[in-house]
Amino acid sequence: MKYWRARPAADLERRWALPALVAALVALIVASLAIGRYPLALATIVDTLLGRGDGSQSQATAETILLLVRLPRVATAVMVGAGLSLAGAAFQTVFRNPMASPSLLGVSAGAGFGASLALLFHLPTLAVEGAAFIGGLAAVAASFLAASSVRGNSLITLILCGMVMSALFQAMISLVKYVADPVDTLATITFWLMGSLAKANAADAATVAAPVLLGGATLFALRWRISLLALGEHEAAALGADVARLRTIVILCATAMTAATVCVAGIVGWVGLLVPHIARMLFGMEPGRAMIATATLGALFVLGVDDVARSASLIEIPLGVMTAVIGAPFFLFLVIKARNEQWS
Protein backbone atom coordinates (compact mmCIF):
# COMPACT_ATOMS: atom_id res chain seq x y z
CA MET A 1 0.00 0.00 0.00
CA LYS A 2 2.73 2.46 -0.73
CA TYR A 3 0.54 4.89 -2.48
CA TRP A 4 2.12 8.26 -2.13
CA ARG A 5 5.81 8.53 -2.80
CA ALA A 6 6.17 12.22 -3.30
CA ARG A 7 8.91 13.89 -1.42
CA PRO A 8 8.77 17.58 -0.61
CA ALA A 9 11.09 19.54 -2.85
CA ALA A 10 13.99 20.41 -0.60
CA ASP A 11 14.06 24.15 -1.19
CA LEU A 12 10.34 24.54 -0.54
CA GLU A 13 10.81 23.12 2.94
CA ARG A 14 12.64 26.26 3.86
CA ARG A 15 11.06 28.82 6.13
CA TRP A 16 10.36 31.39 3.44
CA ALA A 17 8.41 29.07 1.15
CA LEU A 18 5.09 29.28 2.95
CA PRO A 19 5.14 33.06 3.58
CA ALA A 20 6.10 33.49 -0.09
CA LEU A 21 3.07 31.47 -1.13
CA VAL A 22 0.78 33.61 1.04
CA ALA A 23 2.40 36.75 -0.40
CA ALA A 24 1.73 35.42 -3.89
CA LEU A 25 -1.95 35.05 -2.99
CA VAL A 26 -2.11 38.62 -1.69
CA ALA A 27 -0.47 39.84 -4.90
CA LEU A 28 -2.93 37.89 -7.04
CA ILE A 29 -5.86 39.27 -5.02
CA VAL A 30 -4.70 42.83 -5.69
CA ALA A 31 -4.07 42.05 -9.37
CA SER A 32 -7.51 40.44 -9.66
CA LEU A 33 -9.09 43.61 -8.31
CA ALA A 34 -7.24 45.64 -10.94
CA ILE A 35 -7.79 43.57 -14.08
CA GLY A 36 -11.01 43.32 -16.06
CA ARG A 37 -12.89 45.06 -18.80
CA TYR A 38 -12.54 48.29 -16.83
CA PRO A 39 -8.92 48.22 -15.56
CA LEU A 40 -8.29 49.98 -12.28
CA ALA A 41 -5.00 51.55 -11.23
CA LEU A 42 -3.37 50.31 -8.06
CA ALA A 43 -3.59 53.80 -6.51
CA THR A 44 -7.34 53.93 -7.22
CA ILE A 45 -7.85 50.56 -5.56
CA VAL A 46 -5.93 51.57 -2.45
CA ASP A 47 -7.76 54.93 -2.27
CA THR A 48 -11.15 53.29 -2.65
CA LEU A 49 -10.47 50.56 -0.12
CA LEU A 50 -9.26 53.13 2.38
CA GLY A 51 -12.27 55.37 1.66
CA ARG A 52 -10.12 58.26 0.41
CA GLY A 53 -12.24 59.19 -2.59
CA ASP A 54 -11.70 62.48 -4.43
CA GLY A 55 -15.39 62.64 -5.30
CA SER A 56 -14.81 62.53 -9.06
CA GLN A 57 -17.02 60.60 -11.49
CA SER A 58 -14.28 58.10 -12.31
CA GLN A 59 -13.70 57.53 -8.61
CA ALA A 60 -17.41 56.76 -8.11
CA THR A 61 -17.34 54.28 -11.01
CA ALA A 62 -14.23 52.64 -9.59
CA GLU A 63 -15.93 52.38 -6.21
CA THR A 64 -18.99 50.70 -7.74
CA ILE A 65 -16.91 48.22 -9.73
CA LEU A 66 -14.58 47.45 -6.85
CA LEU A 67 -17.03 47.16 -3.98
CA LEU A 68 -20.06 45.72 -5.74
CA VAL A 69 -18.48 43.52 -8.41
CA ARG A 70 -14.81 42.65 -8.05
CA LEU A 71 -14.28 42.49 -4.29
CA PRO A 72 -17.23 40.09 -3.70
CA ARG A 73 -16.14 37.99 -6.67
CA VAL A 74 -12.51 37.82 -5.57
CA ALA A 75 -13.52 37.01 -1.99
CA THR A 76 -15.88 34.29 -3.21
CA ALA A 77 -13.20 32.78 -5.47
CA VAL A 78 -10.70 32.72 -2.61
CA MET A 79 -13.21 31.06 -0.28
CA VAL A 80 -14.37 28.54 -2.89
CA GLY A 81 -10.77 27.58 -3.67
CA ALA A 82 -9.69 27.30 -0.05
CA GLY A 83 -12.91 25.50 0.94
CA LEU A 84 -12.85 22.88 -1.81
CA SER A 85 -9.15 22.20 -1.32
CA LEU A 86 -9.37 21.83 2.45
CA ALA A 87 -12.44 19.62 2.06
CA GLY A 88 -10.58 17.47 -0.48
CA ALA A 89 -7.56 17.10 1.80
CA ALA A 90 -9.86 16.22 4.72
CA PHE A 91 -11.71 13.55 2.72
CA GLN A 92 -8.42 12.10 1.51
CA THR A 93 -7.12 11.77 5.06
CA VAL A 94 -10.31 10.42 6.57
CA PHE A 95 -10.81 7.80 3.85
CA ARG A 96 -7.03 7.17 3.56
CA ASN A 97 -7.52 7.59 -0.14
CA PRO A 98 -5.39 9.98 -2.19
CA MET A 99 -8.00 9.95 -4.95
CA ALA A 100 -10.91 11.06 -2.77
CA SER A 101 -12.34 14.54 -3.35
CA PRO A 102 -15.68 16.29 -2.90
CA SER A 103 -16.72 15.73 -6.51
CA LEU A 104 -15.42 12.16 -6.83
CA LEU A 105 -17.21 11.12 -3.63
CA GLY A 106 -20.51 12.50 -4.91
CA VAL A 107 -20.62 15.22 -2.24
CA SER A 108 -20.75 18.02 -4.81
CA ALA A 109 -23.56 16.38 -6.80
CA GLY A 110 -25.49 15.57 -3.62
CA ALA A 111 -25.11 19.16 -2.44
CA GLY A 112 -26.06 20.36 -5.93
CA PHE A 113 -29.24 18.28 -5.80
CA GLY A 114 -30.15 19.60 -2.34
CA ALA A 115 -29.50 23.16 -3.41
CA SER A 116 -31.35 22.92 -6.74
CA LEU A 117 -34.33 21.39 -4.96
CA ALA A 118 -34.33 24.33 -2.56
CA LEU A 119 -33.97 26.77 -5.48
CA LEU A 120 -36.93 25.09 -7.20
CA PHE A 121 -39.11 26.07 -4.25
CA HIS A 122 -37.58 29.57 -4.06
CA LEU A 123 -36.36 28.96 -0.52
CA PRO A 124 -34.15 31.55 1.26
CA THR A 125 -30.32 31.33 1.12
CA LEU A 126 -29.96 29.68 4.51
CA ALA A 127 -32.38 26.92 3.50
CA VAL A 128 -30.51 26.42 0.21
CA GLU A 129 -27.29 26.03 2.15
CA GLY A 130 -28.92 23.63 4.63
CA ALA A 131 -30.40 21.54 1.81
CA ALA A 132 -27.00 21.43 0.07
CA PHE A 133 -25.37 20.26 3.31
CA ILE A 134 -27.94 17.49 3.82
CA GLY A 135 -27.66 16.40 0.18
CA GLY A 136 -23.85 16.30 0.41
CA LEU A 137 -23.93 14.34 3.64
CA ALA A 138 -26.37 11.82 2.18
CA ALA A 139 -24.10 11.35 -0.84
CA VAL A 140 -20.89 10.78 1.13
CA ALA A 141 -22.66 8.40 3.52
CA ALA A 142 -24.14 6.43 0.59
CA SER A 143 -20.75 6.26 -1.19
CA PHE A 144 -18.99 5.07 1.93
CA LEU A 145 -21.63 2.47 2.81
CA ALA A 146 -21.71 1.17 -0.75
CA ALA A 147 -17.91 0.88 -0.81
CA SER A 148 -17.71 -0.90 2.53
CA SER A 149 -20.22 -3.52 1.40
CA VAL A 150 -17.97 -4.45 -1.54
CA ARG A 151 -15.70 -7.38 -0.71
CA GLY A 152 -12.00 -6.74 -1.13
CA ASN A 153 -12.72 -3.03 -1.12
CA SER A 154 -9.84 -1.03 -2.55
CA LEU A 155 -9.03 2.62 -3.18
CA ILE A 156 -10.72 2.51 -6.56
CA THR A 157 -13.91 0.95 -5.08
CA LEU A 158 -14.72 4.05 -3.05
CA ILE A 159 -14.13 6.26 -6.08
CA LEU A 160 -16.35 4.06 -8.24
CA CYS A 161 -19.12 4.12 -5.64
CA GLY A 162 -18.72 7.89 -5.37
CA MET A 163 -19.09 8.18 -9.14
CA VAL A 164 -22.23 6.03 -9.00
CA MET A 165 -23.71 8.30 -6.33
CA SER A 166 -22.63 11.31 -8.32
CA ALA A 167 -24.42 9.99 -11.41
CA LEU A 168 -27.52 9.25 -9.34
CA PHE A 169 -27.65 12.76 -7.89
CA GLN A 170 -26.92 14.28 -11.29
CA ALA A 171 -29.96 12.41 -12.60
CA MET A 172 -32.05 13.80 -9.77
CA ILE A 173 -30.74 17.28 -10.59
CA SER A 174 -31.93 16.70 -14.17
CA LEU A 175 -35.34 15.79 -12.79
CA VAL A 176 -35.43 19.05 -10.82
CA LYS A 177 -34.45 20.93 -14.00
CA TYR A 178 -37.12 19.09 -15.96
CA VAL A 179 -39.89 20.24 -13.64
CA ALA A 180 -38.41 23.71 -13.10
CA ASP A 181 -40.12 26.76 -14.61
CA PRO A 182 -38.29 27.30 -17.95
CA VAL A 183 -38.72 31.07 -17.77
CA ASP A 184 -36.76 31.84 -14.65
CA THR A 185 -35.86 28.90 -12.36
CA LEU A 186 -34.43 26.60 -15.04
CA ALA A 187 -31.94 29.14 -16.32
CA THR A 188 -30.88 30.03 -12.79
CA ILE A 189 -30.26 26.40 -11.86
CA THR A 190 -28.47 25.58 -15.12
CA PHE A 191 -26.04 28.48 -15.06
CA TRP A 192 -25.35 28.05 -11.41
CA LEU A 193 -24.62 24.32 -11.78
CA MET A 194 -22.09 24.99 -14.53
CA GLY A 195 -19.97 26.58 -11.87
CA SER A 196 -19.62 30.29 -12.22
CA LEU A 197 -18.72 33.23 -10.06
CA ALA A 198 -20.10 35.77 -12.54
CA LYS A 199 -22.95 36.83 -10.31
CA ALA A 200 -21.14 36.64 -7.00
CA ASN A 201 -22.23 39.44 -4.68
CA ALA A 202 -21.46 40.38 -1.10
CA ALA A 203 -24.16 38.05 0.20
CA ASP A 204 -22.62 35.14 -1.71
CA ALA A 205 -19.21 35.95 -0.32
CA ALA A 206 -20.65 35.85 3.20
CA THR A 207 -22.59 32.65 2.47
CA VAL A 208 -19.45 30.78 1.48
CA ALA A 209 -17.06 32.50 3.89
CA ALA A 210 -18.88 31.56 7.11
CA PRO A 211 -18.85 27.75 6.67
CA VAL A 212 -15.39 27.74 5.05
CA LEU A 213 -13.82 29.83 7.81
CA LEU A 214 -15.61 27.96 10.61
CA GLY A 215 -14.96 24.53 9.10
CA GLY A 216 -11.38 25.48 8.25
CA ALA A 217 -10.74 26.76 11.78
CA THR A 218 -12.15 23.55 13.29
CA LEU A 219 -10.03 21.36 11.02
CA PHE A 220 -6.98 23.52 11.75
CA ALA A 221 -7.48 23.30 15.52
CA LEU A 222 -7.70 19.50 15.30
CA ARG A 223 -5.09 19.19 12.52
CA TRP A 224 -2.59 17.17 14.47
CA ARG A 225 -5.06 14.54 15.61
CA ILE A 226 -6.76 14.46 12.22
CA SER A 227 -3.45 13.62 10.54
CA LEU A 228 -3.42 10.39 12.60
CA LEU A 229 -6.50 9.19 10.72
CA ALA A 230 -4.25 8.66 7.69
CA LEU A 231 -2.66 5.76 9.62
CA GLY A 232 -5.91 3.80 9.72
CA GLU A 233 -8.53 3.17 12.34
CA HIS A 234 -6.70 0.76 14.62
CA GLU A 235 -3.34 2.47 14.62
CA ALA A 236 -4.86 5.88 15.25
CA ALA A 237 -7.01 4.52 18.09
CA ALA A 238 -4.07 2.67 19.67
CA LEU A 239 -2.11 5.94 19.66
CA GLY A 240 -4.89 7.56 21.67
CA ALA A 241 -7.11 9.25 19.08
CA ASP A 242 -10.89 9.07 19.41
CA VAL A 243 -11.33 7.89 15.82
CA ALA A 244 -15.13 7.78 15.56
CA ARG A 245 -15.56 11.29 16.92
CA LEU A 246 -12.72 12.75 14.84
CA ARG A 247 -14.06 11.16 11.67
CA THR A 248 -17.53 12.55 12.30
CA ILE A 249 -16.16 16.05 12.87
CA VAL A 250 -13.97 15.92 9.75
CA ILE A 251 -16.75 14.62 7.49
CA LEU A 252 -19.25 17.18 8.83
CA CYS A 253 -16.78 20.06 8.35
CA ALA A 254 -15.65 18.95 4.89
CA THR A 255 -19.24 18.41 3.73
CA ALA A 256 -20.39 21.78 5.09
CA MET A 257 -17.49 23.50 3.32
CA THR A 258 -18.24 21.72 0.06
CA ALA A 259 -21.96 22.48 0.33
CA ALA A 260 -21.23 26.16 0.92
CA THR A 261 -19.07 26.37 -2.21
CA VAL A 262 -21.76 24.57 -4.24
CA CYS A 263 -24.35 27.09 -3.00
CA VAL A 264 -22.49 30.08 -4.45
CA ALA A 265 -20.45 28.65 -7.30
CA GLY A 266 -22.26 25.50 -8.37
CA ILE A 267 -20.35 22.26 -8.93
CA VAL A 268 -16.71 23.17 -9.44
CA GLY A 269 -14.94 19.87 -9.85
CA TRP A 270 -11.33 18.72 -9.55
CA VAL A 271 -10.03 21.47 -7.24
CA GLY A 272 -10.41 19.26 -4.17
CA LEU A 273 -8.44 16.49 -5.86
CA LEU A 274 -5.72 18.50 -7.54
CA VAL A 275 -4.72 21.03 -4.90
CA PRO A 276 -4.12 18.78 -1.84
CA HIS A 277 -1.81 16.64 -3.97
CA ILE A 278 0.25 19.58 -5.15
CA ALA A 279 0.37 20.98 -1.62
CA ARG A 280 1.64 17.69 -0.19
CA MET A 281 4.10 17.29 -3.03
CA LEU A 282 5.57 20.77 -2.53
CA PHE A 283 5.23 21.34 1.20
CA GLY A 284 5.26 17.90 2.82
CA MET A 285 3.02 16.24 5.37
CA GLU A 286 3.47 18.34 8.51
CA PRO A 287 -0.22 19.02 9.32
CA GLY A 288 -0.02 22.77 9.95
CA ARG A 289 2.12 23.55 6.89
CA ALA A 290 0.13 21.18 4.71
CA MET A 291 -3.17 22.84 5.66
CA ILE A 292 -1.99 26.41 5.14
CA ALA A 293 -0.38 25.43 1.84
CA THR A 294 -3.54 23.60 0.72
CA ALA A 295 -5.85 26.52 1.52
CA THR A 296 -3.53 29.10 -0.07
CA LEU A 297 -2.83 27.07 -3.21
CA GLY A 298 -6.57 26.36 -3.57
CA ALA A 299 -7.38 30.06 -3.33
CA LEU A 300 -4.61 30.90 -5.81
CA PHE A 301 -5.83 28.24 -8.24
CA VAL A 302 -9.52 29.16 -8.28
CA LEU A 303 -8.84 32.89 -8.25
CA GLY A 304 -6.36 32.52 -11.11
CA VAL A 305 -8.71 30.32 -13.13
CA ASP A 306 -11.60 32.73 -12.51
CA ASP A 307 -9.46 35.65 -13.67
CA VAL A 308 -8.82 33.80 -16.91
CA ALA A 309 -12.48 32.77 -17.14
CA ARG A 310 -13.67 36.36 -17.00
CA SER A 311 -10.98 38.09 -19.02
CA ALA A 312 -9.66 35.63 -21.62
CA SER A 313 -12.53 36.12 -24.04
CA LEU A 314 -15.53 38.35 -24.55
CA ILE A 315 -17.92 35.78 -23.14
CA GLU A 316 -17.31 34.25 -19.73
CA ILE A 317 -16.01 30.70 -19.72
CA PRO A 318 -17.77 28.73 -16.92
CA LEU A 319 -15.38 28.09 -14.01
CA GLY A 320 -16.35 24.41 -13.75
CA VAL A 321 -15.42 23.91 -17.41
CA MET A 322 -11.97 25.40 -16.86
CA THR A 323 -11.18 23.37 -13.72
CA ALA A 324 -12.29 20.19 -15.51
CA VAL A 325 -9.98 20.89 -18.44
CA ILE A 326 -7.07 21.12 -16.03
CA GLY A 327 -8.25 18.53 -13.52
CA ALA A 328 -9.31 15.61 -15.70
CA PRO A 329 -5.85 14.97 -17.22
CA PHE A 330 -4.38 15.20 -13.72
CA PHE A 331 -6.80 12.53 -12.50
CA LEU A 332 -5.74 10.25 -15.35
CA PHE A 333 -2.14 10.84 -14.35
CA LEU A 334 -3.01 9.72 -10.79
CA VAL A 335 -4.78 6.60 -12.05
CA ILE A 336 -1.75 5.67 -14.16
CA LYS A 337 0.50 6.30 -11.19
CA ALA A 338 -1.81 4.16 -9.05
CA ARG A 339 -1.59 1.31 -11.52
CA ASN A 340 2.14 1.50 -11.80
CA GLU A 341 2.77 1.68 -8.09
CA GLN A 342 0.09 -0.89 -7.34
CA TRP A 343 -2.01 0.95 -4.82
CA SER A 344 -4.25 -1.73 -3.49
Place this chain on the structure above:
Amino acid sequence: MVVTAAIEIVDLCFRRAAGREFVLDSISLTARAGELLVLLGPNGAGKSTLVHCLLGLATPEQGHVRALGDDLRGFGRREIAKRIGYVPQAGHSAFAFTVQQMVLMGRTAHIDGVGSPSPQDHEITQRAMIDMGVDHLRTKPFTQISGGEQQLALIARAVAQDTPIIVMDEPTSSLDLGNQGRVLTLMKKLAAAGKTVVMTTHLPDQAFNLGARVALLRSGRLVAEGAAAEVCDRDSMSRLYGAPMLRLAAEDAKGVVAFVPDLD
Protein backbone atom coordinates in the same frame (compact mmCIF):
# COMPACT_ATOMS: atom_id res chain seq x y z
CA MET B 1 1.73 -7.33 49.60
CA VAL B 2 0.70 -8.90 46.33
CA VAL B 3 2.57 -7.54 43.34
CA THR B 4 0.03 -6.36 40.74
CA ALA B 5 0.55 -7.81 37.30
CA ALA B 6 1.28 -5.18 34.63
CA ILE B 7 -1.24 -6.81 32.38
CA GLU B 8 -3.90 -9.20 33.51
CA ILE B 9 -6.37 -11.02 31.28
CA VAL B 10 -9.15 -12.71 33.21
CA ASP B 11 -11.51 -15.25 31.67
CA LEU B 12 -11.68 -13.36 28.37
CA CYS B 13 -14.34 -14.39 25.83
CA PHE B 14 -14.85 -12.72 22.49
CA ARG B 15 -16.99 -13.39 19.43
CA ARG B 16 -17.80 -11.23 16.45
CA ALA B 17 -21.55 -11.50 16.92
CA ALA B 18 -23.93 -13.19 19.31
CA GLY B 19 -24.67 -16.74 18.15
CA ARG B 20 -21.34 -17.08 16.25
CA GLU B 21 -18.59 -19.25 17.68
CA PHE B 22 -16.10 -17.82 20.13
CA VAL B 23 -12.88 -16.42 18.66
CA LEU B 24 -11.43 -16.28 22.16
CA ASP B 25 -12.70 -18.69 24.77
CA SER B 26 -11.98 -18.14 28.47
CA ILE B 27 -8.42 -16.85 28.14
CA SER B 28 -6.58 -15.99 31.34
CA LEU B 29 -3.02 -14.71 31.23
CA THR B 30 -0.80 -12.33 33.14
CA ALA B 31 2.48 -10.59 32.51
CA ARG B 32 4.61 -8.73 35.04
CA ALA B 33 6.70 -5.61 34.60
CA GLY B 34 9.91 -6.35 32.72
CA GLU B 35 8.51 -9.59 31.35
CA LEU B 36 8.40 -10.69 27.69
CA LEU B 37 5.34 -12.69 26.71
CA VAL B 38 5.23 -14.41 23.33
CA LEU B 39 1.88 -15.51 21.89
CA LEU B 40 2.24 -18.51 19.57
CA GLY B 41 -0.46 -20.14 17.51
CA PRO B 42 -1.48 -21.11 14.00
CA ASN B 43 -3.24 -18.69 11.63
CA GLY B 44 -6.75 -17.97 12.86
CA ALA B 45 -6.01 -19.05 16.42
CA GLY B 46 -7.16 -15.68 17.77
CA LYS B 47 -3.76 -14.02 18.32
CA SER B 48 -4.69 -10.80 16.53
CA THR B 49 -8.07 -10.67 18.25
CA LEU B 50 -6.35 -11.10 21.60
CA VAL B 51 -4.01 -8.23 20.66
CA HIS B 52 -7.04 -6.07 19.78
CA CYS B 53 -8.65 -6.90 23.14
CA LEU B 54 -5.39 -6.03 24.91
CA LEU B 55 -5.43 -2.64 23.19
CA GLY B 56 -9.10 -2.06 23.94
CA LEU B 57 -9.85 -2.01 20.18
CA ALA B 58 -12.20 -4.97 20.53
CA THR B 59 -14.64 -5.22 23.42
CA PRO B 60 -14.77 -8.69 24.98
CA GLU B 61 -18.15 -10.27 25.56
CA GLN B 62 -17.05 -11.50 28.92
CA GLY B 63 -14.02 -11.19 31.17
CA HIS B 64 -11.58 -8.38 31.78
CA VAL B 65 -8.34 -6.90 30.58
CA ARG B 66 -6.57 -4.99 33.32
CA ALA B 67 -3.58 -2.75 32.78
CA LEU B 68 -1.68 -1.92 35.99
CA GLY B 69 -4.72 -3.12 37.93
CA ASP B 70 -7.36 -1.02 36.13
CA ASP B 71 -10.01 -2.48 33.84
CA LEU B 72 -9.70 -1.09 30.29
CA ARG B 73 -13.49 -0.86 30.04
CA GLY B 74 -13.60 2.27 32.15
CA PHE B 75 -11.01 4.06 30.01
CA GLY B 76 -11.12 6.39 27.03
CA ARG B 77 -8.68 6.02 24.14
CA ARG B 78 -6.14 8.43 25.57
CA GLU B 79 -6.06 6.75 28.98
CA ILE B 80 -5.49 3.35 27.36
CA ALA B 81 -2.80 4.82 25.09
CA LYS B 82 -0.95 6.18 28.15
CA ARG B 83 -0.67 2.63 29.50
CA ILE B 84 -0.38 0.41 26.42
CA GLY B 85 1.66 1.11 23.30
CA TYR B 86 1.09 -0.69 20.02
CA VAL B 87 3.55 -1.74 17.35
CA PRO B 88 1.68 -2.87 14.24
CA GLN B 89 3.13 -4.88 11.41
CA ALA B 90 5.17 -2.65 9.09
CA GLY B 91 4.11 -2.17 5.49
CA HIS B 92 0.77 -0.47 5.92
CA SER B 93 2.10 3.02 5.46
CA ALA B 94 -0.29 5.42 3.81
CA PHE B 95 0.74 9.01 3.10
CA ALA B 96 4.39 9.96 3.05
CA PHE B 97 4.90 11.12 6.63
CA THR B 98 8.57 11.51 7.49
CA VAL B 99 10.00 9.07 10.01
CA GLN B 100 10.18 11.89 12.54
CA GLN B 101 6.49 12.76 12.07
CA MET B 102 5.62 9.10 12.38
CA VAL B 103 7.53 8.69 15.66
CA LEU B 104 6.14 12.00 16.94
CA MET B 105 2.64 10.56 16.58
CA GLY B 106 3.50 8.30 19.50
CA ARG B 107 3.07 11.39 21.68
CA THR B 108 -0.66 11.70 20.83
CA ALA B 109 -1.92 10.47 24.20
CA HIS B 110 0.18 13.14 25.93
CA ILE B 111 -1.13 15.99 23.75
CA ASP B 112 -4.48 17.76 24.21
CA GLY B 113 -7.23 17.31 21.63
CA VAL B 114 -6.59 20.63 19.93
CA GLY B 115 -2.88 20.77 20.78
CA SER B 116 0.25 20.18 18.75
CA PRO B 117 3.47 18.58 19.95
CA SER B 118 5.49 20.66 22.43
CA PRO B 119 9.28 21.06 22.39
CA GLN B 120 9.35 18.40 25.11
CA ASP B 121 7.46 15.98 22.83
CA HIS B 122 10.03 16.66 20.10
CA GLU B 123 12.81 15.97 22.58
CA ILE B 124 11.29 12.66 23.68
CA THR B 125 10.78 11.71 20.03
CA GLN B 126 14.41 12.53 19.27
CA ARG B 127 15.62 10.38 22.16
CA ALA B 128 13.39 7.46 21.10
CA MET B 129 14.76 7.66 17.55
CA ILE B 130 18.36 7.69 18.81
CA ASP B 131 17.73 4.78 21.22
CA MET B 132 16.11 2.67 18.51
CA GLY B 133 18.78 3.57 15.95
CA VAL B 134 16.56 5.32 13.42
CA ASP B 135 17.65 8.91 14.03
CA HIS B 136 19.55 9.05 10.72
CA LEU B 137 16.26 8.36 8.91
CA ARG B 138 14.55 11.36 10.55
CA THR B 139 13.74 13.30 7.37
CA LYS B 140 13.12 10.28 5.10
CA PRO B 141 9.53 9.62 4.00
CA PHE B 142 8.21 6.57 5.81
CA THR B 143 7.08 5.10 2.48
CA GLN B 144 10.62 5.14 1.10
CA ILE B 145 12.51 3.23 3.80
CA SER B 146 12.86 -0.55 3.98
CA GLY B 147 10.46 -2.83 5.86
CA GLY B 148 13.07 -3.38 8.56
CA GLU B 149 13.62 0.34 9.02
CA GLN B 150 9.86 0.89 9.13
CA GLN B 151 9.52 -1.68 11.90
CA LEU B 152 12.30 -0.07 13.94
CA ALA B 153 10.64 3.31 13.46
CA LEU B 154 7.30 1.92 14.65
CA ILE B 155 9.02 0.55 17.75
CA ALA B 156 10.59 3.98 18.28
CA ARG B 157 7.09 5.40 18.10
CA ALA B 158 5.92 3.04 20.86
CA VAL B 159 8.97 4.07 22.91
CA ALA B 160 8.05 7.74 22.40
CA GLN B 161 4.53 6.86 23.56
CA ASP B 162 6.26 6.03 26.86
CA THR B 163 3.92 3.30 28.11
CA PRO B 164 4.69 0.61 30.70
CA ILE B 165 3.18 -1.99 28.37
CA ILE B 166 3.97 -2.52 24.67
CA VAL B 167 2.00 -4.89 22.46
CA MET B 168 3.52 -5.97 19.13
CA ASP B 169 1.56 -7.75 16.41
CA GLU B 170 3.92 -9.96 14.38
CA PRO B 171 6.69 -7.35 14.43
CA THR B 172 9.15 -9.60 12.60
CA SER B 173 6.92 -11.25 10.03
CA SER B 174 8.11 -9.30 6.99
CA LEU B 175 11.75 -8.93 8.02
CA ASP B 176 14.97 -10.65 7.01
CA LEU B 177 17.01 -12.43 9.68
CA GLY B 178 19.29 -9.47 10.37
CA ASN B 179 16.37 -7.14 10.95
CA GLN B 180 14.57 -9.78 13.01
CA GLY B 181 17.64 -9.85 15.25
CA ARG B 182 17.61 -6.07 15.53
CA VAL B 183 13.94 -6.01 16.53
CA LEU B 184 14.37 -8.80 19.08
CA THR B 185 17.39 -7.02 20.59
CA LEU B 186 15.31 -3.88 21.02
CA MET B 187 12.56 -5.90 22.68
CA LYS B 188 15.04 -7.32 25.18
CA LYS B 189 16.30 -3.81 25.84
CA LEU B 190 12.76 -2.57 26.49
CA ALA B 191 12.02 -5.45 28.88
CA ALA B 192 15.30 -4.82 30.68
CA ALA B 193 14.14 -1.22 31.15
CA GLY B 194 11.11 -2.56 33.05
CA LYS B 195 8.50 -2.56 30.30
CA THR B 196 6.12 -5.43 29.73
CA VAL B 197 6.34 -6.57 26.12
CA VAL B 198 3.71 -8.82 24.56
CA MET B 199 4.27 -10.04 21.01
CA THR B 200 2.76 -12.45 18.52
CA THR B 201 4.98 -14.43 16.17
CA HIS B 202 5.06 -17.53 14.00
CA LEU B 203 8.60 -18.44 15.06
CA PRO B 204 8.92 -20.29 18.38
CA ASP B 205 12.72 -19.91 18.31
CA GLN B 206 12.25 -16.20 18.94
CA ALA B 207 10.75 -17.03 22.34
CA PHE B 208 13.86 -19.06 23.20
CA ASN B 209 16.10 -16.29 21.93
CA LEU B 210 14.29 -13.72 24.06
CA GLY B 211 14.12 -15.96 27.13
CA ALA B 212 10.42 -15.18 27.07
CA ARG B 213 7.39 -16.73 28.62
CA VAL B 214 5.17 -18.39 26.03
CA ALA B 215 1.41 -18.76 25.67
CA LEU B 216 0.13 -21.28 23.13
CA LEU B 217 -3.18 -20.35 21.53
CA ARG B 218 -5.25 -22.72 19.42
CA SER B 219 -8.82 -22.22 18.20
CA GLY B 220 -9.32 -19.41 20.67
CA ARG B 221 -8.20 -21.42 23.68
CA LEU B 222 -5.08 -21.19 25.79
CA VAL B 223 -3.43 -24.62 25.40
CA ALA B 224 -0.28 -24.11 27.44
CA GLU B 225 1.69 -21.41 29.18
CA GLY B 226 5.16 -21.21 30.68
CA ALA B 227 8.85 -20.74 29.91
CA ALA B 228 9.71 -21.46 26.27
CA ALA B 229 11.92 -24.42 27.19
CA GLU B 230 9.14 -26.05 29.22
CA VAL B 231 6.26 -25.45 26.83
CA CYS B 232 7.74 -25.79 23.36
CA ASP B 233 8.70 -29.35 22.46
CA ARG B 234 8.28 -31.39 19.32
CA ASP B 235 4.89 -32.79 20.37
CA SER B 236 3.35 -29.55 21.53
CA MET B 237 4.51 -27.66 18.43
CA SER B 238 3.27 -30.43 16.09
CA ARG B 239 -0.11 -30.35 17.81
CA LEU B 240 -0.25 -26.56 17.87
CA TYR B 241 0.41 -26.11 14.16
CA GLY B 242 -1.43 -29.30 13.11
CA ALA B 243 1.59 -30.61 11.20
CA PRO B 244 4.58 -32.79 12.11
CA MET B 245 7.56 -30.71 13.28
CA LEU B 246 11.28 -31.27 13.66
CA ARG B 247 13.07 -29.86 16.70
CA LEU B 248 16.46 -28.35 15.92
CA ALA B 249 18.91 -27.84 18.75
CA ALA B 250 22.68 -27.50 18.76
CA GLU B 251 25.48 -27.39 21.33
CA ASP B 252 26.57 -23.91 20.33
CA ALA B 253 23.02 -22.48 19.87
CA LYS B 254 23.04 -20.83 23.30
CA GLY B 255 19.95 -22.77 24.27
CA VAL B 256 17.91 -21.55 21.31
CA VAL B 257 15.70 -24.24 19.84
CA ALA B 258 14.00 -23.98 16.48
CA PHE B 259 11.16 -25.89 14.90
CA VAL B 260 10.72 -26.60 11.21
CA PRO B 261 8.03 -28.62 9.44
CA ASP B 262 8.82 -32.30 8.92
CA LEU B 263 8.00 -32.89 5.28
CA ASP B 264 7.86 -36.70 5.32
